[in-house]
Amino acid sequence: MSNIYQWINERLELDDAIKFAKKKRVPVFYGTVWYYLGGVSLFLFAIQLVTGILLVLYYQPGAETAFESVKFIVSKVEFGWLIREIHSWSANLFILFVFFHMFTVFFAKAYRKPREMTWITGMLLLVLGLAFGFSGYLLPWNELAYFATKVGSDIAGAIPWVGEFMLRVLRAGDEVTGATLTRFYGIHIAILPGIFTILLVMHLMMVQFQGMSVPPEIEKIPEKDRKTIPFFPDFVLRDFMIWLIVLNVIALLAVFFPWELGQKADALAPAPAGIRPEWYFMFMFQTLKMIPAHVLFLEGELVGVMFFAIGGLIWFFVPFLDKKAHVGIRSRFWTWFGIFLVVYIIVLTIWGYLV
Amino acid sequence: MTKQSRRTFLDWLLRGGLTAWFASIIYPVFKYMIPPDAPELNISQIEAGTLSDFPKGSSKIIRMGRTPVIVLRKKKGDFKALEATCTHLDCTVQFKTDTEQIWCACHNGFYDVEGRNISGPPPRPLGQFNVTLKDDKVIITKKDLA
Numbered sequence: 245m246s247n248i249y250q251w252i253n254e255r256l257e258l259d260d261a262i263k264f265a266k267k268k269r270v271p272v273f274y275g276t277v278w279y280y281l282g283g284v285s286l287f288l289f290a291i292q293l294v295t296g297i298l299l300v301l302y303y304q305p306g307a308e309t310a311f312e313s314v315k316f317i318v319s320k321v322e323f324g325w326l327i328r329e330i331h332s333w334s335a336n337l338f339i340l341f342v343f344f345h346m347f348t349v350f351f352a353k354a355y356r357k358p359r360e361m362t363w364i365t366g367m368l369l370l371v372l373g374l375a376f377g378f379s380g381y382l383l384p385w386n387e388l389a390y391f392a393t394k395v396g397s398d399i400a401g402a403i404p405w406v407g408e409f410m411l412r413v414l415r416a417g418d419e420v421t422g423a424t425l426t427r428f429y430g431i432h433i434a435i436l437p438g439i440f441t442i443l444l445v446m447h448l449m450m451v452q453f454q455g456m457s458v459p460p461e462i463e464k465i466p467e468k469d470r471k472t473i474p475f476f477p478d479f480v481l482r483d484f485m486i487w488l489i490v491l492n493v494i495a496l497l498a499v500f501f502p503w504e505l506g507q508k509a510d511a512l513a514p515a516p517a518g519i520r521p522e523w524y525f526m527f528m529f530q531t532l533k534m535i536p537a538h539v540l541f542l543e544g545e546l547v548g549v550m551f552f553a554i555g556g557l558i559w560f561f562v563p564f565l566d567k568k569a570h571v572g573i574r575s576r577f578w579t580w581f582g583i584f585l586v587v588y589i590i591v592l593t594i595w596g597y598l599v
Numbered sequence: 600m601t602k603q604s605r606r607t608f609l610d611w612l613l614r615g616g617l618t619a620w621f622a623s624i625i626y627p628v629f630k631y632m633i634p635p636d637a638p639e640l641n642i643s644q645i646e647a648g649t650l651s652d653f654p655k656g657s658s659k660i661i662r663m664g665r666t667p668v669i670v671l672r673k674k675k676g677d678f679k680a681l682e683a684t685c686t687h688l689d690c691t692v693q694f695k696t697d698t699e700q701i702w703c704a705c706h707n708g709f710y711d712v713e714g715r716n717i718s719g720p721p722p723r724p725l726g727q728f729n730v731t732l733k734d735d736k737v738i739i740t741k742k743d744l745a
């Protein structure tokens with residue numbers, strides 16, 4: 245064992261890598277649990293990679309084959325149901341944990357100098373995560389997904405100037421057809437994983453180089469009085485422990501709460517009641533539903549899209565807008581902005597499911 | 600030419616060259632992603648079925664070129680054909696026989712049997728088609744051609 249280690253070490257300098265990992269220390273205080281959220285998201289992404297690649301072995305894109313191939317996976321292939329269930333569950337938990345991670349980072353003001361780029365890359369990862377979900381949702385080619393994709397891409401079409409273009413590029417034509425499915429498949433399994441991986445490496449490198457941030461009030465305590473543990477091996481081992489728990493939870497969910505495959509999509513069938521997007525789009529969907537057909541002289545859809553576009557941009561550029569955070573002051577305004585956003589998302593999501 | 604200005608000139612040449620080189624790669628990729636225009640199938644008339652396919656208070660969705668069309672027969676017996684794509688966000692509508700209204704399940708949008716948006720989010724009425732009967736065949740034609 246140590247011979248193998250030495251052999252590799254002489255060539256790849258493992259000692260240095262370990263020294264680097266040991267140098268980073270993780271602060272211990274009431275917020276330490278937050279530091280696990282990013283790691284859990286990372287682990288869930290790894291699960292997506294593994295189960296996704298396994299699904300690719302049997303999945304066949306195309307309007308005539310997609311639904312059938314997913315049915316084949318879950319009914320004929322040994323453990324096919326398990327792989328698909330895990331991919332679906334882990335996809336949803338992935339988004340959930342990325343949201344948790346983002347909001348804890350937000351309220352801890354971790355985006356302040358020098359970590360602006362960590363926030364920006366994180367935001368891009370969230371957007372890509374949502375794109376993963378949106379493109380993956382269509383892949384089983386069932387009724388729900390078909391209409392959700394029609395509606396979702398139609399909303400993209402309402403964006404001023406670029407909407408028409410976006411809609412056609414997304415749908416690979418004017419309508420949602422087999423061509424859309426092929427395109428979404430390519431986006432889902434090649435384009436997104438590629439870009440995601442590059443951004444993820446950047447995000448993680450920044451975290452590793454800059455170390456963990458602590459909220460302003462902890463930062464005021466003199467360094468020697470703060471408690472820390474080494475990132476390696478102490479924190480990493482705890483990470484593993486939690487990942488193990490997460491994996492077990494997913495396995496339980498997969499077995500006891502399976503995702504329905506539903507009916508095959510049919511372009512000539514009317515939309516059934518209960519068309520809805522995945523839960524993480526629900527708050528936007530519900531907002532659009534509540535906006536009347538016309539607001540002043542504008543179409544309601546456009547107003548909704550602009551509302552979210554502006555909100556999203558503000559959230560994206562928070563590190564540059566919250567000037568107080570850089571000098572270690574908690575800005576009331578931004579804290580309330582974050583609280584408002586959390587409440588808004590929760591209330592509209594629940595509302596969306598009730599009506 | 601001074602040494603300084605020659606250097607600036609070469610600098611710009613290099614930058615311009617790199618930009619052009621980069622653009623020559625991006626441009627085809629970008630263009631490739633835009634799907635080519637599918638020729639609009641110029642169908643202006645289609646047979647939706649025979650009278651017996653349409654008992655009073657029934658409906659059927661057919662395809663006219665690329666447009667789905669809902670053909671319905673009212674309780675009184677007359678026909679109506681409307682574009683089946685909701686003007687809100689593109690879902691396919693359905694005919695509610697009990698109230699003789701057209702319903703979009705996606706966001707609970709309602710149209711009356713003439714295709715006028717009457718409640719919910721749809722911003723515009725549904726597009727109209729003509730229905731004619733030839734013997735016992737139900738023929739749907741585009742409005743502007745009829």
Ligand code: HEM
Nearest residue numbers: 292293296297299300303335376377380381383384433437
């Ligand atoms: C490299 C990574 C990935 C690959 C190769 C991959 C591959 C696939 C394949 C082949 C399917 C179709 C089979 C099926 O519907 O069960 C699928 C579905 C899906 N994927 Fe992924 N995927 C990857 C990552 C992700 C990620 C990160 C998400 C996170 C949001 C995600 C979300 C989904 C969803 C929601 C479905 C639909 C599940 C269903 O209803 O069956 N995927 N994926």
Ligand code: FES
Nearest residue numbers: 685687688703708
């Ligand atoms: S798509 Fe018909 S009401 Fe929204």
